[in-house]
Amino acid sequence: MTSATSTTRVDYPNPLIPGFNPDPSVVRVGDDFYIVTSTFEYLPGIPVYHSTDFVEWTQIGNVATRMDQLGVEDVTTGGGVWAPTIRHRDGVFYVIVTIAMGRGCIVFTATDPAGPWSDGTVIDGVGGIDPDLAWDDDGTAIVTFSGLMTTGADLGAHHGVQQVRVDLEAGRALEGPRSLWSGTGLKFPEAPHLYHRGDYWYLMIAEGGTERGHGVSIARGTSPYGPFEGFEANPILSARSTSRPIQNTGHGDLVETPDGGTSIVLLGMRPRGMTQAFSALGRETFVSRIDWVDDWPVAQPIDLRPRPGAIEYDITFHDLEGGHTLDDGWLAIRQEPGHVAKFDVDGRLVITGDGSTLDDPRPQFVGRRQLHQTARFATTVDVTQGTGGLAVRYDEDHHYEIEATGGPEATVVVARARLASLVQEWSVMLPGGPVELIIDAVPPKGDGFGPAMMTSDRVLLRARVGDQAVTLADVDGRYLSAETAASFTGRVVGLYATTGRVAFAGLRYRGSED
Structure with a gap:
């Protein structure tokens, strides 16, 4: 890094990139800035965000868009893509990352950070997690990493911060790991740079x-x-x-x-x-x-410096060169979004259920990150040929959903809360026809000091057919939080099907920091 001086320092927004975006790594190339973050069991993996002013950030792609780049189809929840590092050298972008409980330490390369990126080279001889990539004065590549073992006979052992010189093209360490300074004695020395x-x-x-x-x-x-x-x-x-x-x-x-x-x-x-x-x-x-x-x-x-005002978007699944596509912000669980979601001749997104539910490790689900503390997600769905709906997910043990099934005469809507081994449902019969499903995350209501004010938020599960609207459930949001679910991710809200063919007209979002 080079030193820099300035008389005017800018207070950049905080959060800089909101929602499920942990373990950020950043690189500057000229007047352009790029950030990548962890994605764990989700695909596509490793979003790439770009900015020229360090204020406004746009996702321009993902490093891993195909399953074979990551191999996360069978990783346990919490495994998968851990802590990428992005660097640039001689016109090439590098992302080095651990696929925990999967492929191990991998280096991806690209000349354009928007992609496409390489298939990824496994670096033999680099164990542990959170790899960093640097080059010494002679141009030798150096990988510094946290020696937490996630596989093998040494599973669970932590060897502190370690380092090896590597041959990036050959995909191998040039030596055995040496131990470096590992902090002040606190637990889990990790994320070295x-x-x-x-x-x-x-x-x-x-x-x-x-x-x-x-x-x-x-x-x-x-x-x-x-x-x-x-x-x-x-x-x-x-x-x-x-x-x-x-x-x-x-x-x-x-x-x-x-x-x-x-x-x-x-x-x-x-x-x-x-x-x-x-x-x-x-x-x-x-x-x-x-x-x-x-x-x-x-x-x-x-x-804390959140961006002011409300953010709204209305995704009506759009045309691209005569076909339909999902943008870079959509995620699926242990599979590619394109394997879950198709499009019909009317431009609706169609998900065909395979019998799996959100309790399963690979449901028929595509979603987006919740970006604000107060948020509304809504979709209009045709369930005349299947069962499906709208869900907010932390993992397969922690999710809330509102689900519909029905025909031309009547629609049955079920709200459901899954909290580990506990499940509760609420149901209502509504008229037939397209049904609007809504998930609201709102601040808790109450005054003073008491249980109602201890939680993060309330999550409301709602439905509407024509002029008839109903709130089926008002559930405590604390159970879909990082502290309770203990997953490394965040809330992802999206569309799913369990059986049959379910068609969605779009996804509407409104978020604010109220």
Whole structure:
């Protein structure tokens, strides 16, 4: 990295990229900035976000658009795509990532970050998780990683932060792993990133676990291979034991920003409730300023600066060169969205059920990230030939849905809440015809200190046919939060079918930070 100076520092929006976007990594190429994040069991994998001002970010593609690039069809929940790092060298973009409980350490390459990306090269001899990619002064590629073993006889062991030199083209380590500085003694040293700035090489890591104790610590030395001296003020960033609105802050990556300064892009969560206990959206991408003092980075606390106003979109499945397509923001579970969703001659999205439900690891479901604390998702569905609906999902054990089945004379609508081994349903009979299904995430109602105000939000499951509307269920949102579900993802809301052929006219969204 190079040093930069500026008299005017910009306060960038926070969250920088909202919703399920954990473990961010960032690279600057000229005046363009690119961020990638983790996707775990979802496909496509590793979204690529682009900005020229570090304020407005647009998803321009995904690194892995095909199942064979990742091999996540059988990974356990919580496995899959962990902590990609994006870097650029000599006109080539690199993304190195761990496919936990899957292919292992993989490097993808592209000349255009929007894609297409390569099939991915497995790097033999790199175990553990959270790989970083750097190059020494001679041009040798260096992979620095967290030595947490997710497979094999050493499953569950943690060997601290490790490093190897690698041959990227051959896909192999050139040596056995050596141990590096592994933090201040807090649990789970992970997310290492290696930087060259001025006279020093810096090794930045996360430690303390990805929960409330999460933090960022740093060390420096004169060689990328160590030894490294830890900063006496470590951790340089953490929200633990504070009441800051953004918690779990860690897993950071440094970048020189358009205002001429240095910033850290990192993950965090926005817990709500009287005791800041529940984070509905999971781990999101945030940014904070870095000041350099005596050649050490000093991070500023992360302020909450959400974008003002409401965001609305109405996806009516659109034409592209005579056919229909889903944009880059759609996700499916352990399969490609194109294998789940087809289009009929009227331009409706059609999902054909195969008997699976949202309790199964590979349901017939396509969805999008919930981006705001207060949100509405709605769709109009034709269920005359099948059963399906609208669902909000954390994982196969934690999801709420509103489901319809029926014919020309009558429609049966069922709202359902799955909370691990507990299931509750509510049902209503409505007139036949297209039915509008609605999921609202709204702030809790109440005053003072009590159970009603402890939760993150309420989730309302609603239906409408013509002028007849009904709210079937008002359920507690805390059970679809990172703290309760304990999955590494966030809320994904989308369309699904269990049996038969179900046709959806579109997906409407309205979100705000109310």
